[in-house]
Amino acid sequence: MQPQPILQLKEKLADLKLGGFSWNNRAVWSVAALIIILIVNRLISPNFFSIDMVNGRLIGSLINILDGASAIILLSIGMTLVIATKGIDLSVGTVMAIASAVAVMLINQYEAGAGEFYYMPGVVILIAVAAGAICGLWNGFLVAYLNIQPIIATLILLISGRGIAQMITQGQSPTFTNETLAFIGRGVILGVPFPIYLCLAMLILVTLLVRRSAIGLLIESVGINARASFYAGINSARIKVMVYTLSGICAALAGLVVAGEVKSADPHKAGEFAELDAILAVVIGGTSLNGGRFNLFLSALGVLIIQSLLTGLYVSKLHPTANLVVKAIVVLAVLLLQSDEFRSFLKRLFRRRA
Amino acid sequence: MRNNEQAQIPLIETRGLTKTFAATPALSEVDFTLYSGEVHALLGENGAGKSTLIKLLTGVHKRDAGVILLEGKEIEPRSPRHCQELGISAVYQEINLIPTLSVAENIFLGRQPMRRGLVDMKTANRKAYELLKAFDIDIDVTRDLSAYSIAIQQIVAIVRGVDLSAKVLILDEPTSSLDRHEVETLFSVIRSLKERGIGILLITHFLDQVYEISDRITVLRNGIKVGEHLTSELPRIQLISEMLGKALTEELAVQKSGISSNGLDREPFLRVHGFARRGMMQPFDLEVRKGEIVGLAGLLGSGRTEIAHLIFGIKHSEQGEAYVNGQAANLSSPQKAVQYGFGLCPEDRKEDGIIADLSVRANIILALQAKLGWFEHLTPKKQEQLAEEMISALRIVTTDMEKPVKELSGGNQQKVILARWLVSNPEFLILDEPTRGIDVGAHAEIINIVKRLAQEGKAMLVISSELPEIVDYSDRVMVLRDKQVIAELEGDQISEAMIMQTIAER
Numbered sequence: 001m002q003p004q005p006i007l008q009l010k011e012k013l014a015d016l017k018l019g020g021f022s023w024n025n026r027a028v029w030s031v032a033a034l035i036i037i038l039i040v041n042r043l044i045s046p047n048f049f050s051i052d053m054v055n056g057r058l059i060g061s062l063i064n065i066l067d068g069a070s071a072i073i074l075l076s077i078g079m080t081l082v083i084a085t086k087g088i089d090l091s092v093g094t095v096m097a098i099a100s101a102v103a104v105m106l107i108n109q110y111e112a113g114a115g116e117f118y119y120m121p122g123v124v125i126l127i128a129v130a131a132g133a134i135c136g137l138w139n140g141f142l143v144a145y146l147n148i149q150p151i152i153a154t155l156i157l158l159i160s161g162r163g164i165a166q167m168i169t170q171g172q173s174p175t176f177t178n179e180t181l182a183f184i185g186r187g188v189i190l191g192v193p194f195p196i197y198l199c200l201a202m203l204i205l206v207t208l209l210v211r212r213s214a215i216g217l218l219i220e221s222v223g224i225n226a227r228a229s230f231y232a233g234i235n236s237a238r239i240k241v242m243v244y245t246l247s248g249i250c251a252a253l254a255g256l257v258v259a260g261e262v263k264s265a266d267p268h269k270a271g272e273f274a275e276l277d278a279i280l281a282v283v284i285g286g287t288s289l290n291g292g293r294f295n296l297f298l299s300a301l302g303v304l305i306i307q308s309l310l311t312g313l314y315v316s317k318l319h320p321t322a323n324l325v326v327k328a329i330v331v332l333a334v335l336l337l338q339s340d341e342f343r344s345f346l347k348r349l350f351r352r353r354a
Numbered sequence: 355m356r357n358n359e360q361a362q363i364p365l366i367e368t369r370g371l372t373k374t375f376a377a378t379p380a381l382s383e384v385d386f387t388l389y390s391g392e393v394h395a396l397l398g399e400n401g402a403g404k405s406t407l408i409k410l411l412t413g414v415h416k417r418d419a420g421v422i423l424l425e426g427k428e429i430e431p432r433s434p435r436h437c438q439e440l441g442i443s444a445v446y447q448e449i450n451l452i453p454t455l456s457v458a459e460n461i462f463l464g465r466q467p468m469r470r471g472l473v474d475m476k477t478a479n480r481k482a483y484e485l486l487k488a489f490d491i492d493i494d495v496t497r498d499l500s501a502y503s504i505a506i507q508q509i510v511a512i513v514r515g516v517d518l519s520a521k522v523l524i525l526d527e528p529t530s531s532l533d534r535h536e537v538e539t540l541f542s543v544i545r546s547l548k549e550r551g552i553g554i555l556l557i558t559h560f561l562d563q564v565y566e567i568s569d570r571i572t573v574l575r576n577g578i579k580v581g582e583h584l585t586s587e588l589p590r591i592q593l594i595s596e597m598l599g600k601a602l603t604e605e606l607a608v609q610k611s612g613i614s615s616n617g618l619d620r621e622p623f624l625r626v627h628g629f630a631r632r633g634m635m636q637p638f639d640l641e642v643r644k645g646e647i648v649g650l651a652g653l654l655g656s657g658r659t660e661i662a663h664l665i666f667g668i669k670h671s672e673q674g675e676a677y678v679n680g681q682a683a684n685l686s687s688p689q690k691a692v693q694y695g696f697g698l699c700p701e702d703r704k705e706d707g708i709i710a711d712l713s714v715r716a717n718i719i720l721a722l723q724a725k726l727g728w729f730e731h732l733t734p735k736k737q738e739q740l741a742e743e744m745i746s747a748l749r750i751v752t753t754d755m756e757k758p759v760k761e762l763s764g765g766n767q768q769k770v771i772l773a774r775w776l777v778s779n780p781e782f783l784i785l786d787e788p789t790r791g792i793d794v795g796a797h798a799e800i801i802n803i804v805k806r807l808a809q810e811g812k813a814m815l816v817i818s819s820e821l822p823e824i825v826d827y828s829d830r831v832m833v834l835r836d837k838q839v840i841a842e843l844e845g846d847q848i849s850e851a852m853i854m855q856t857i858a859e860r
Contacts, residue, residue: 213731214723217716226708231668231706231773233692234724292711 078247086291096271137172185260222340223291628674649828697775765796
């Protein structure tokens with residue numbers, strides 16, 4: 001029944017290990033889903049895979065997908081770790097808005113000629129990231145020390161965060177011209193957009209951080225069985241504060257990417273609904289909302305699946321009103337493909353036919 | 355009772371029942387019969403195939419070969435629900451009922467009596483009351499299930515199962531969390547079920563209870579049936595040797611750790627003075643020396659686990675002080691206790707012990723890694739080496755160390771948790787019911803490990819409901835009653851009779 005090559009591929013992949021996570025079925029099916037979506041895109045638009053060099057910059061749909069996915073990939077890194085501890089971070093979208101508001105307001109002071117060192121671009125970026133970290137620290141404090149359910153704890157910042165961002169920008173959507181800050185969103189190195197480097201660097205860095213230390217194991221342990229972890233002497237509060245803080249930092253970076261792209265900070269629209277895409281990507285990447293085993297690269301793959309789909313929809317000339325529905329259907333299909341129950345159901349169905 | 359057994363059609367009969375999991379045979383060619391009106395005990399060590407047999411009978415798994423006959427007719431169990439419809443009900447150790455619903459709602463869940471399109475709770479309550487009353491259980495069926503003891507909850511589960519028109523009732527470890535009195539209540543229910551002609555398949559680890567209640571015994575070992583006997587004709591020693599597949603004497607022939615008489619003068623490793631917590635435990639003193647095993651004996655709910663929790667910092671004491679090696683110690687959380695070289699194997703393995711989805715290896719190194727902190731990471735190689743050592747030292751049965759720990763049997767999970775603390779090289783180990791819910795063979799092994807650890811110089815505090823066990827290994831026994839330490843027994847004073855007498859004293 002099963003096509004043989006896929007079975008063999010599965011066995012081979014099963015032997016591979018990446019970041020302490022064995023390539024289970026989910027991973028294989030996620031990769032398969034991405035490939036299928038890309039092939040469909042290629043069928044719709046014949047030059048989908050073509051990449052050209054224009055003015056020292058690579059141009060093409062594949063590059064667009066990576067570039068467009070970068071903000072959500074950054075979010076998915078923090079979100080994966082949070083979800084692995086059995087938590088959730090709804091505030092990442094608004095933290096993006098806060099961080100970009102902070103950055104843009106400060107950088108405009110710098111452009112206006114204020115001399116203090118904390119208006120210099122490098123420092124501005126650090127302050128914006130620190131603002132994200134503080135937001136994450138706040139979430140972590142509520143969850144870990146006040147024992148507020150993560151969905152409620154982060155909902156507080158989801159609601160209030162846009163207000164905070166508006167207060168920072170004094171109700172405006174300020175634009176800026178500083179090229180250093182804009183580079184984070186629209187810079188190009190060796191033809192490739194800077195956000196792609198940023199994502200890759202963060203993926204590798206955070207993977208090294210959690211897998212070369214004990215943090216990854218402790219995150220999974222707390223996520224799978226918090227009580228037993230407590231009995232084993234694990235300080236789960238510290239772990240939780242750490243993952244929410246990291247999620248805040250990732251959100252701030254994503255905010256800087258978005259601000260850089262459009263050279264402005266929009267406290268209303270920046271990162272709107274981004275948390276939902278990030279959560280969806282993490283789930284497609286195979287991390288259960290019940291906590292436990294995680295893999296950052298698979299979450300990133302989840303983002304790419306969503307983004308390829310969106311790009312495909314844009315080039316398909318389908319009426320834009322249908323986009324969200326088609327997106328929902330394909331996401332459902334991907335999740336079904338990963339479900340063991342559904343696949344064995346299909347198998348039984350086909351066996352009966354044969 | 356059944357002189358004409360041969361003539362009677364068995365309620366359940368299996369022939370050549372076989373099941374293989376991932377090339378490992380779990381059950382091979384097992385013939386099993388259960389007659390109406392009998393209690394048939396199914397006994398065996400870890401991995402004997404007891405659970406597999408039950409799961410085949412209740413439709414959880416599908417057999418690879420063999421036939422299952424119900425009242426002489428071949429059946430094809432598809433799912434637990436299907437089996438319930440056929441008349442086979444099972445009640446498990448972990449009760450599958452809903453604690454926040456009333457007793458009556460639990461009994462009629464999914465099939466509530468209706469009146470004019472609405473649930474008729476009045477009828478349900480009356481019927482539930484009558485059903486329970488038939489077993490001499492007179493309780494308020496409108497209260498939440500969680501308001502009642504585990505024993506009553508278990509009986510409610512049985513009543514529900516039987517009321518679903520069961521012919522066959524499977525009881526998997528029904529008594530493991532019950533005290534003696536509750537066991538009696540449960541047994542009287544079982545006896546009246548027998549009289550109604552229901553066939554009862556019983557799995558338990560308490561041999562006394564097997565002899566008290568069962569009519570026949572089937573022994574499995576490594577998936578093969580090794581014996582089927584009338585209980586009245588089977589000497590205990592033969593039963594145990596069939597279960598173990600070896601003579602029992604060598605297993606039990608380890609001497610007591612035997613601290614020298616002057617050892618008691620030494621400064622204890624741990625000294626606790628006046629620890630207490632309101633609503634949990636009365637003030638108590640406790641001393642444990644290196645190489646000494648202190649047993650905590652008492653009935654269920656007497657405060658044994660509470661002492662362990664207060665010492666290990668799971669709940670912090672509201673008063674009193676603790677000294678480790680003579681130095682004042684802060685035991686307000688497990689993290690702190692671990693830093694003093696403490697370890698705790700909790701009573702509830704599943705909830706408080708194992709990290710189910712993580713591998714055996716990860717579970718073993720977890721406490722050590724937590725102790726070392728985030729950045730002093732044990733390399734994969736070091737982890738494998740530690741796990742390897744423990745798997746062979748404690749004889750943990752697993753195909754490989756990367757297997758999720760949830761796939762191991764109860765006894766092996768217990769060993770994994772023990773291993774978790776041993777690799778952290780503790781000076782003081784608290785074992786809360788280390789032998790609960792595990793079979794005779796692993797039982798003896800765990801007891802040997804406990805003794806060996808004391809001989810190696812570790813201070814040990816062991817909680818057990820099984821008096822022979824406590825008497826066997828303890829150098830001192832603290833006896834508890836009603837959240838209070840009421841006596842401390844030493845040397846010759848330590849005997850089952852003495853402990854029971856102490857508990858019974860007024």
